[in-house]
Amino acid sequence: MFEHTVPSDWFPRCAIFDCDGILLDSETVWNDVQRELFARWSVPFTEEVEHRLTGLAAADVAQELALLSYEAQNGQKPDTASAEYAEHHEHVMKDLLTTEHEVISSGVDLIEGAQKFLGFLSEHMPVAVASNSTANILTLKMESYGYAPLVRTWVSSNDVP
Numbered sequence: 001m002f003e004h005t006v007p008s009d010w011f012p013r014c015a016i017f018d019c020d021g022i023l024l025d026s027e028t029v030w031n032d033v034q035r036e037l038f039a040r041w042s043v044p045f046t047e048e049v050e051h052r053l054t055g056l057a058a059a060d061v062a063q064e065l066a067l068l069s070y071e072a073q074n075g076q077k078p079d080t081a082s083a084e085y086a087e088h089h090e091h092v093m094k095d096l097l098t099t100e101h102e103v104i105s106s107g108v109d110l111i112e113g114a115q116k117f118l119g120f121l122s123e124h125m126p127v128a129v130a131s132n133s134t135a136n137i138l139t140l141k142m143e144s145y146g147y148a149p150l151v152r153t154w155v156s157s158n159d160v161p
Contacts, residue, residue: 015121019131019141019154023118025109026141033103034061037096041069057132057157058096066092097134104140118150129154 021027034053038045043065053061066089070078078085121127128151131138135156142148 012125014126014128016128016130017118019129019133019138019147021111023111023114023129023147024141024145025111026104029103029108030100033096033100037065037092037099038068040095041065041092042072043068055132058100058134058137059093059157062089062093062096065096097137100137101140104137105144108141108145110145115146115150118147122150122152126152128152131155132157134158 017023019026020030031050034050035045038049043049049064049068053064056064066085067078067080069092070085070088078088118127129138129142129147131141131154133141133156135158138154138156142151142154
């Protein structure tokens with residue numbers, strides 16, 4: 001069984017939260033965005049693909065969609081070093097980021113109690129958010145949904161290798 005090894009006088013000095021599914025009910029919305037994008041690019045969004053993409057950053061989803069859609073359109077796997085594929089990948093990434101921005105801007109539900117809890121916690125310690133979202137999307141989420149004043153900083157997938 002698990003043995004408790006934390007000293008009884010221990011108290012955390014800070015707290016770091018994920019955003020999607022913890023602060024915002026955006027995981028379901030993100031799944032819908034992926035379904036829409038895959039349909040737009042004529043790629044089946046199978047259970048296996050959905051499972052493989054769960055939790056990945058937008059850049060990773062765009063990479064997968066670019067590979068699959070290129071193959072679907074051209075009947076062969078791409079030469080990922082070619083200028084043609086680079087242009088295709090860029091279009092897919094732009095489409096993904098534009099669609100995600102539109103969806104997040106149109107409204108996402110807050111996780112019940114999360115904002116109140118972060119407000120309380122931030123009165124007692126530094127609070128931050130770390131997310132697989134891109135920098136622009138995470139900033140949009142933090143500022144549009146009232147979390148920005150409650151945290152000291154947020155870190156996106158663009159901020160770390």
